[in-house]
Amino acid sequence: MNVKQLTVRNFRNAEENIITFDPGVNIICGENAAGKTNLLEAVFYFAAGKSFRNCKDRELIRFGCESANIEIVFSDENGVEKKMSAAIGKNFRRVIKIGEYRITKLSEYLGLFRAVIFTPDHLNLVKGAPENRRRFLDMAICQSFPKYAQSLSEYNKCVAQKNALLKRGAADDLLLEVYNERIASLSGSITVNRKKYTLRLEEEAAKFLDDMSGGREKLRCEYRAQCGEADTAEEIREKYRVILKDRLAAEKERAQALYGAHKDDFNVTLNRRSAKIYGSQGQQRSAVLALKLAEGELSARLTGEYPVFLLDDILSELDAGRKEYILSRLDGRQVIITGCESEIFGLEGKNRVFVKDGKTE
Ligand SMILES: Nc1ncnc2c1ncn2[C@@H]1O[C@H](COP(=O)(O)OP(=O)(O)OP(=O)(O)O)[C@@H](O)[C@H]1O
Ligand SMILES: [Mg+2]
CATH class of the missing domain: 3.40.50.300 (P-loop containing nucleotide triphosphate hydrolases)
Incomplete structure (x- = not known):
């Protein structure tokens, strides 16, 4: 291109x-x-x-x-x-x-x-808050799977509407239930897509880092869904259905949507240790470079x-x-x-x- x-x-x-x-x-x-x-x-x-x-x-x-x-x-x-x-x-x-x-x-x-963009801010992929990593995954997946963009946009709207409702106080339980059902179900498909993408990203990024470090650094990327271990969209949906029902009071008290795919993260490790906590500046830079090159490689694999x-x-x-x-x-x-x-x-x-x-x- x-x-x-x-x-x-x-x-x-x-x-x-x-x-x-x-x-x-x-x-x-x-x-x-x-x-x-x-x-x-x-x-x-x-x-x-x-x-x-x-x-x-x-x-x-x-x-x-x-x-x-x-x-x-x-x-x-x-x-x-x-x-x-x-x-x-x-x-x-x-x-x-x-x-x-x-x-x-x-x-x-x-x-x-x-396109793949790489700026100095991308160091936050390793060092920064989870939202940096989610944004990175979402932007990359959207370009290769446009349908994902539709689910994500619907999901984000739903979370925003739920937040607005919770902030108004006296929340309408029936409406909250409708939002929660949508959040549970869309979290299922979003999480599964992100997990699959992360697995492929890890494979490519690990090769780049292996190459760059002369075989010394083993990179791993582990997707962490807030709902815990679950493999299929249905399993994830069911887990969130339970969580969202059980924690309704906490969400009302905090006036915030606290559960769903918008709270997920992925963890980058180098030789099995967290790159965020233990990685040196240089190791973190190399890991980010490997992730960005992997994003481009994956885009080529997925789209030709x-x-x-x-x-x-x-x-x-x-x-x-x-x-x-x-x-x-x-x-x-x-x-x-x-x-x-x-x-x-x-x-x-x-x-x-x-x-x-x-x-x-
Ligand atoms: N909406 C806008 N209208 C007019 N100027 C703007 C607007 N938004 C940003 N700018 C100005 O554009 C200028 C150039 O920004 P840009 O980030 O492209 O610089 P740059 O060449 O990349 O600089 P650097 O080398 O420092 O990164 C900035 O001075 C900024 O204030
Ligand atoms: Mg600039």
């Missing part, structure tokens, strides 16, 4: 910009605050249907403007060209189009354009085509050995890297895009 062209209008700090990319390595360089990450954000928007920065759509609109427009032209493995566009407005619902066809559901376009790799500012974060490793592993794929001028040595001869004040030069 290759991005050929990106057009942004009134997106973040860019007024208008048209950028063309090479099929191989592309480097976006410029000073701090020039607008490099903003360009990756625009590309990734089409892979996830939202910003990777976990922000609101309206924050993407250039200060003082009413709407932002972004468009990518990309080609699949067979060279078939596709165009996707998004209009994001302050006063209207965003409009996403594939060519001239306006789509209405996220699941209609997720998976069409696929490598995604576009977007590497935001990671060259300054990785030492020479890891930098070389990642670039050698991504040989032959399309990669878009951002960095300051001084960090991109060793990448001479690649397509360079210089950005200043939101404009490419």
